[in-house]
Amino acid sequence: MKKLNLLLLFIVGTVITTFAQMPGMGGGGGGMRMGGGGFPGMMNQQQQVPQEEIPRGSAKISGKLIDSTTNKPVEFASVAVYDKNNKVVDGAMTDMNGAFTVKNLAKGTYKVVGSFIGYKNVVIGKIEIKANKEEVNVGSLLMATDTKVLNEVTVTGQAALIEDKVDRLVYNADKDITSRGGTAEDVLRKVPMLTVDMDGNVQMRGSGNIKVLINNKPSSILATNVADAIKQIPADMIKSVEVITSPSAKYDAEGTAGIINIVTKKNNLQGLTGFVNGGAGWRGANAFGNINMRKKKIGTSLNFGGNSSYNTPSNGTTSRNSSVRGVETTFNQSDESNVRRLFANTQLSIDYDINSKNSMSLSARYGLGNFNTTGVQSSLLKTISGSILQQFTQDTKNIRDNKSVDLDFNYTKTFKEQGHELAFLAQHGRNVRTTDFTNARLGLPFNKSNNDGINSESTFQLDYTYPFKKNIFEVGAKYILRDVTSNFDFFNWDNNSSSYIIQPSRTNNFSYNQDVAAAYSTLTIALPKKWGFKAGVRYENTQITAKFQTSDKPILIPAYDNIIPTVTVSKDFPKNHKIKFSYGQRIQRPSLEFLNPFVNYADPLNISYGNPLLKPELSHSFEFNYSTFFKANSINVSLFRRFTDNNITTVRSVDDKGIVTSTFDNIGKTNFYGGSVFINLQPTKNLRIGGGTNITNNLLSGSIVIPVLQTDNTYKSTVVAISNEGWNANVNFNASYTFTKGWGAQAFGFMGSRQIQLQGYQGSFRFYNLGAKKDFKNKKGSFNIGLDNPFTSSLKIKGETSDPTFKSANTRYIYNRGIRFSINYMFGKMDFNGGSMFRSKKKVSNDDAKAGEGDSSGGGAQQPAAGGGRPR
Numbered sequence: 001m002k003k004l005n006l007l008l009l010f011i012v013g014t015v016i017t018t019f020a021q022m023p024g025m026g027g028g029g030g031g032m033r034m035g036g037g038g039f040p041g042m043m044n045q046q047q048q049v050p051q052e053e054i055p056r057g058s059a060k061i062s063g064k065l066i067d068s069t070t071n072k073p074v075e076f077a078s079v080a081v082y083d084k085n086n087k088v089v090d091g092a093m094t095d096m097n098g099a100f101t102v103k104n105l106a107k108g109t110y111k112v113v114g115s116f117i118g119y120k121n122v123v124i125g126k127i128e129i130k131a132n133k134e135e136v137n138v139g140s141l142l143m144a145t146d147t148k149v150l151n152e153v154t155v156t157g158q159a160a161l162i163e164d165k166v167d168r169l170v171y172n173a174d175k176d177i178t179s180r181g182g183t184a185e186d187v188l189r190k191v192p193m194l195t196v197d198m199d200g201n202v203q204m205r206g207s208g209n210i211k212v213l214i215n216n217k218p219s220s221i222l223a224t225n226v227a228d229a230i231k232q233i234p235a236d237m238i239k240s241v242e243v244i245t246s247p248s249a250k251y252d253a254e255g256t257a258g259i260i261n262i263v264t265k266k267n268n269l270q271g272l273t274g275f276v277n278g279g280a281g282w283r284g285a286n287a288f289g290n291i292n293m294r295k296k297k298i299g300t301s302l303n304f305g306g307n308s309s310y311n312t313p314s315n316g317t318t319s320r321n322s323s324v325r326g327v328e329t330t331f332n333q334s335d336e337s338n339v340r341r342l343f344a345n346t347q348l349s350i351d352y353d354i355n356s357k358n359s360m361s362l363s364a365r366y367g368l369g370n371f372n373t374t375g376v377q378s379s380l381l382k383t384i385s386g387s388i389l390q391q392f393t394q395d396t397k398n399i400r401d402n403k404s405v406d407l408d409f410n411y412t413k414t415f416k417e418q419g420h421e422l423a424f425l426a427q428h429g430r431n432v433r434t435t436d437f438t439n440a441r442l443g444l445p446f447n448k449s450n451n452d453g454i455n456s457e458s459t460f461q462l463d464y465t466y467p468f469k470k471n472i473f474e475v476g477a478k479y480i481l482r483d484v485t486s487n488f489d490f491f492n493w494d495n496n497s498s499s500y501i502i503q504p505s506r507t508n509n510f511s512y513n514q515d516v517a518a519a520y521s522t523l524t525i526a527l528p529k530k531w532g533f534k535a536g537v538r539y540e541n542t543q544i545t546a547k548f549q550t551s552d553k554p555i556l557i558p559a560y561d562n563i564i565p566t567v568t569v570s571k572d573f574p575k576n577h578k579i580k581f582s583y584g585q586r587i588q589r590p591s592l593e594f595l596n597p598f599v600n601y602a603d604p605l606n607i608s609y610g611n612p613l614l615k616p617e618l619s620h621s622f623e624f625n626y627s628t629f630f631k632a633n634s635i636n637v638s639l640f641r642r643f644t645d646n647n648i649t650t651v652r653s654v655d656d657k658g659i660v661t662s663t664f665d666n667i668g669k670t671n672f673y674g675g676s677v678f679i680n681l682q683p684t685k686n687l688r689i690g691g692g693t694n695i696t697n698n699l700l701s702g703s704i705v706i707p708v709l710q711t712d713n714t715y716k717s718t719v720v721a722i723s724n725e726g727w728n729a730n731v732n733f734n735a736s737y738t739f740t741k742g743w744g745a746q747a748f749g750f751m752g753s754r755q756i757q758l759q760g761y762q763g764s765f766r767f768y769n770l771g772a773k774k775d776f777k778n779k780k781g782s783f784n785i786g787l788d789n790p791f792t793s794s795l796k797i798k799g800e801t802s803d804p805t806f807k808s809a810n811t812r813y814i815y816n817r818g819i820r821f822s823i824n825y826m827f828g829k830m831d832f833n834g835g836s837m838f839r840s841k842k843k844v845s846n847d848d849a850k851a852g853e854g855d856s857s858g859g860g861a862q863q864p865a866a867g868g869g870r871p872r
Contacts, residue, residue: 057106059129063138064098065114073098074143077116084109099418119143173238184233191241192678192692204258213261234286234307236277239265246582246623250522281820284309299351306344313338314814322654322806325707325715328384329658337375363408371400379605381658395440404431419467431455437602445493451598456483470526477519484512488598509549510597517541530572538564546612562587580625588617594664608662615666619644634680641673649758654806667702691733699725700758706805726756742775763798781825789817
């Protein structure tokens with residue numbers, strides 16, 4: 001631990017010292033100079049004109065970059081505009097149609113240079129702008145391929161680990177060598193504004209009410225339990241993670257805290273290309289591969305892979321004192337367990353360019369996984385006087401299997417004007433989840449339970465985008481059909497017949513159907529003096545039916561309507577400073593995990609189940625954001641506040657027999673405010689340092705029903721108001737260095753305070769890892785090594801739960817010190833002729849169902865054996 005503290009102190013000192021010495025950050029010196037972002041021809045410039053010295057106007061230069069061989073657009077190429085003194089004035093990047101527009105130009109004579117890797121620069125000079133509001137269209141500029149560039153180009157420096165974009169923060173996971181060989185859980189722990197506890201429960205700025213997407217769309221793998229799902233995705237499969245804290249009305253209204261989008265890797269080169277990687281370590285092993293092929297208008301991509309984990313033990317203790325209806329009990333429990341996980345996934349995508357204005361794509365994904373936990377649990381429940389109520393030691397085996405299928409269809413039509421398009425999207429997903437447990441005592445079977453849950457979801461979506469002048473109008477509609485079923489049973493072992501006997505009172509089938517119809521409209525306006533305004537409104541109607549098999553009458557759940565407004569105002573200042581204010585409403589519908597009435601009796605003294613009568617949450621969110629960048633450095637500061645009604649909260653209670661029941665209810669209200677700071681610095685070409693902190697204050701209030709002693713010595717169920725308030729904070733640091741001859745090293749550390757809950761808190765935790773890599777001489781692959789918590793044998797996490805009738809304390813020990821090795825290799829022939837392999841496609845993005853709170857039962861709440869245990 002001393003070594004970790006010294007490392008963190010060194011990183012903090014370096015950040016502060018470097019920040020203090022950065023040009024333009026003090027004394028009015030320097031500042032950001034135009035053209036530092038890599039426009040063509042700028043690397044050899046010795047002089048760059050400061051932004052404030054460049055004459056500005058309202059004229060424009062527009063055009064297109066076209067591949068001279070295939071006559072297709074060149075996407076994401078750089079375009080720079082030079083004045084008569086051959087100095088860079090401004091620049092832009094081409095869109096998916098190869099179009100570009102450079103704005104805010106004054107009268108004068110200019111030169112335009114287009115550049116992209118694999119092509120020769122295209123230059124057009126002596127462009128006359130005679131009026132301040134004139135728009136000059138240079139037409140289509142043909143770019144010829146340049147194979148010599150591919151053979152001679154040398155890439156130096158490092159790509160940014162974190163990027164601060166207009167509406168989201170992007171963590172480029174493929175630049176992080178410490179996560180290689182791990183899972184998405186390891187990646188998300190390093191993303192600013194996110195916290196992932198040791199059970200894999202994800203929070204954004206202290207709230208678990210978020211939506212997680214894969215490639216901008218929901219996935220059936222995430223439909224039931226996010227904490228389990230992120231353990232199934234290999235880290236080597238992830239390109240980046242996007243954090244969207246203030247989604248516009250175009251996004252589904254779900255996720256009161258925001259949206260997390262996991263972007264997987266794709267190879268955008270022509271011909272036959274791909275890569276494979278694999279690794280193994282003390283705690284787990286993984287393998288992943290990708291093959292891409294394109295010929296003429298058709299492209300295909302195949303991803304396949306899997307991972308497993310083993311040697312992941314934990315143990316813990318729980319103690320509890322309670323007084324219910326005059327009965328005082330004490331409870332003590334200890335447990336030891338080990339988890340083995342295995343996951344496999346494959347996805348096939350087909351992309352077809354019908355013509356230059358129409359395209360379509362199809363994709364299919366199949367995944368399967370299992371999570372098996374075995375352990376021994378010892379429990380003692382007795383009265384305060386010492387009379388034993390229950391005492392046992394049992395061997396428990398939990399089996400959780402899931403199989404998921406996603407089918408996607410996308411059609412996009414573009415029009416002549418840049419950004420003008422129509423898109424139709426459809427998706428069908430199905431997740432089959434099995435949750436079984438078996439208990440044995442004294443070497444004999446005792447009881448068992450099975451729960452089979454199916455989550456089926458079909459979505460149809462239509463989006464239309466129309467740009468006019470400097471403004472953008474968007475309108476769209478969506479329809480979602482969800483069908484959820486849960487079949488559960490319970491068996492006791494009968495010694496006389498040596499067989500399991502079903503218990504009808506604990507056996508049932510549950511069905512839940514939810515249809516959501518939505519429509520939205522947004523308007524983005526570019527105002528004078530670099531002010532920006534974006535407003536939108538979204539309407540959603542939700543229809544619900546639910547029924548138990550043993551009942552002739554359906555559960556009455558009324559339909560509801562929501563009108564969701566969003567507003568964002570932004571202002572760009574000189575020297576790359578920007579401020580933004582946003583307001584929005586969000587709703588949070590409960591998912592199967594919260595609704596499933598399956599009662600989990602794996603621990604008969606700590607039972608759990610879901611609540612099919614849950615209502616959606618509704619929140620109001622305000623955010624102020626400031627960001628700036630200078631050279632390769634960036635700073636992001638934000639302040640936020642959120643109010644939530646009908647907060648879906650875990651509720652625990654104890655009966656007069658000393659048994660704890662855990663479920664969910666809409667009893668909570670939250671008043672949440674805080675701030676975050678993130679700094680990303682590159683003091684030298686080879687060194688990058690970053691760090692950030694989130695600080696929040698959370699006030700939770702609600703009411704619970706408890707028995708209260710009356711004056712006549714009887715007990716009456718009484719509603720009692722409870723509340724809890726406290727500060728949560730976390731800090732993370734990262735540092736990386738690129739050496740010569742393909743060597744690189746990276747370090748990461750995280751420390752999080754305890755998390756406030758309505759009935760107590762979840763304990764603080766910390767972790768850190770180190771990594772190193774060595775690229776092969778031919779740049780076709782690399783060898784990586786990672787160390788997780790190398791100087792810490794175990795992590796100790798404490799938690800507490802209480803109300804006026806009981807108080808429970810638990811301690812858990814997690815053993816995750818480990819080492820892992822991985823190797824990856826790229827193959828195939830890269831060909832830039834013919835454009836990118838896959839166009840950027842819109843995706844179906846359902847994000848209106850609250851998911852995950854650390855439940856590993858497949859439905860209903862679950863209290864881990866040693867306590868604790870939560871997620872467009």
